[in-house]
Amino acid sequence: MTHTPLVQNPLKAALAVAVLAGGGLTLPSSLHAQTVQVPTVPPTASVRGLPDFTDLVDLVGPSVVNIRTLERASAESRGGTPDEQMLEFFKRFGIPIPPGMTPRGPRPGPSDEAQPRGVGSGFVLSADGLIMTNAHVVDGADELIVTLPDKREFKARLVGADKRTDVAVVKIEATGLPAVKIGDINRLRVGEWVMAIGSPFGLENTVTAGIVSAKQRDTGDFLPFIQTDVAINPGNSGGPLINMRGEVVGINSQIYSRSGGFQGISFAIPIDEAVRVSDQLRTTGRVTRGRIGVQIDQVSKEVAESIGLGQPKGALVRGVEPDSPAARAGVEPGDIILKFDGKDVDKSVDLPRLVGNTKPGNKSSMTVFRRGSQRELSITVAELEPERPDTRAAAPEPPKAQSSNALQSLGLSLTELTAAEKKAINIRGGVRVASAEGPAARAGLREGDVIVAIANTETTSVKEVEAALAKLEKSRPVNVLFRRGEWAQYAVIRAPR
Numbered sequence: 001m002t003h004t005p006l007v008q009n010p011l012k013a014a015l016a017v018a019v020l021a022g023g024g025l026t027l028p029s030s031l032h033a034q035t036v037q038v039p040t041v042p043p044t045a046s047v048r049g050l051p052d053f054t055d056l057v058d059l060v061g062p063s064v065v066n067i068r069t070l071e072r073a074s075a076e077s078r079g080g081t082p083d084e085q086m087l088e089f090f091k092r093f094g095i096p097i098p099p100g101m102t103p104r105g106p107r108p109g110p111s112d113e114a115q116p117r118g119v120g121s122g123f124v125l126s127a128d129g130l131i132m133t134n135a136h137v138v139d140g141a142d143e144l145i146v147t148l149p150d151k152r153e154f155k156a157r158l159v160g161a162d163k164r165t166d167v168a169v170v171k172i173e174a175t176g177l178p179a180v181k182i183g184d185i186n187r188l189r190v191g192e193w194v195m196a197i198g199s200p201f202g203l204e205n206t207v208t209a210g211i212v213s214a215k216q217r218d219t220g221d222f223l224p225f226i227q228t229d230v231a232i233n234p235g236n237s238g239g240p241l242i243n244m245r246g247e248v249v250g251i252n253s254q255i256y257s258r259s260g261g262f263q264g265i266s267f268a269i270p271i272d273e274a275v276r277v278s279d280q281l282r283t284t285g286r287v288t289r290g291r292i293g294v295q296i297d298q299v300s301k302e303v304a305e306s307i308g309l310g311q312p313k314g315a316l317v318r319g320v321e322p323d324s325p326a327a328r329a330g331v332e333p334g335d336i337i338l339k340f341d342g343k344d345v346d347k348s349v350d351l352p353r354l355v356g357n358t359k360p361g362n363k364s365s366m367t368v369f370r371r372g373s374q375r376e377l378s379i380t381v382a383e384l385e386p387e388r389p390d391t392r393a394a395a396p397e398p399p400k401a402q403s404s405n406a407l408q409s410l411g412l413s414l415t416e417l418t419a420a421e422k423k424a425i426n427i428r429g430g431v432r433v434a435s436a437e438g439p440a441a442r443a444g445l446r447e448g449d450v451i452v453a454i455a456n457t458e459t460t461s462v463k464e465v466e467a468a469l470a471k472l473e474k475s476r477p478v479n480v481l482f483r484r485g486e487w488a489q490y491a492v493i494r495a496p497r
Contacts, residue, residue, distance in 0.1 A: 061205060063124045066146070071142050121236055122137070123238075125169070127179050132167070138161055156170040160280075160284075161281070166253050167273075169281045192243065196241055199236070233255070238251060254266070293320065315345050325381060340366050341354065412440045413436075416432075429461075433482075443492055454469070477492050477494045
């Protein structure tokens with residue numbers, strides 16, 4: 001094996017010996033005649049030190065909350081298994097396992113006992129208790145518990161949630177809370193430092209930091225996400241992304257991962273989009289979006305060149321829905337939409353965002369490229385079919401079951417139907433069976449059935465049912481017409497003698 005000498009040049013060797021000896025530079029006599037050129041070090045650019053986040057934590061930390069969600073366990077759900085990764089994390093680091101979570105599943109308990117469901121984060125929007133978080137944090141929860149950094153706990157009410165943008169707003173009854181400062185997303189630059197505060201794996205007030213990796217990252221129809229390398233894990237969802245000025249610029253929402261844990265890529269909802277959504281949720285409880293009724297695709301380079309468009313831009317119309325706003329405006333398959341309401345459509349994903357942010361009923365201008373030339377069209381935006389609002393945590397209390405002596409003798413307990421429930425099953429009247437026991441159960445009635453007539457009398461309220469029963473002989477069988485799902489059927493209830 002041959003070894004390459006570390007120093008081959010005698011001059012370099014002499015310089016090295018002198019430096020290692022720590023004395024002055026004395027050259028061998030054989031080298032006195034040579035001119036030694038000592039390389040000069042070019043002036044370096046000013047080097048900034050690493051950022052100090054301590055002041056930011058003191059400034060924004062009091063505004064970040066922990067959100068626990070609870071779910072009323074049923075006989076079916078009590079046998080489920082919890083998140084194995086979270087259990088492994090607790091065991092590995094010696095953290096006490098939260099109540100209700102064991103390797104064998106949640107503890108058994110009464111069917112109406114609230115069980116822990118999940119953990120997330122949020123931040124204070126206003127001093128009177130409005131809090132912003134992710135929609136997926138509160139989705140399906142029966143109860144919401146908000147814990148402030150000072151350890152105070154509050155039951156929260158769901159103001160509204162929008163699954164399409166993953167934004168939700170909840171409300172707690174508190175005053176004088178420290179609200180966050182909203183930042184300007186247009187000032188956010190790729191490469192700048194940002195910080196996150198949240199509750200990964202339930203560990204409250206955890207701070208992580210990184211840089212903005214990209215902006216306008218297309219991972220959804222209605223949101224251009226902020227990509228960062230800030231460490232985000234389960235439980236961080238809904239927490240704020242903060243710039244070095246102490247302003248919230250995003251809501252931590254998603255991670256890219258093959259294992260379920262952080263792998264260096266995180267996504268945050270831009271705060272300007274989130275605030276726009278939250279304003280609608282606070283005003284109406286839901287978000288309205290525009291639609292024009294087209295199926296679109298990206299414009300390829302080959303297509304752009306072949307039709308004379310030049311650069312690949314805009315949204316290629318592949319289909320137009322019949323009797324849609326686009327059809328009425330004269331949009332045709334093959335058109336390329338270049339502008340909407342005066343704003344450029346650079347990529348096809350830009351169009352749903354521009355249209356979605358337009359108020360339904362608004363008349364907008366649209367520039368399309370068709371067979372070598374541009375055309376201006378006028379279009380009236382329609383409303384995108386809204387999502388079914390998630391109001392489980394904020395739903396009003398259900399009507400109380402009513403059971404008079406006459407109903408009790410039949411084993412029935414009834415509740416009134418709301419107008420929305422009547423509309424949903426397409427009936428004019430009726431009452432819902434809250435419980436069916438004894439004679440009613442033997443006749444085939446059960447909880448959830450809707451009684452539309454009793455003793456050949458249509459019913460629209462519990463009082464009408466009681467009035468019809470009062471006219472009958474106590475020993476006489478009672479015929480009941482009821483709905484179960486889409487089907488109507490009769491039952492005959494025989495009261496005990």
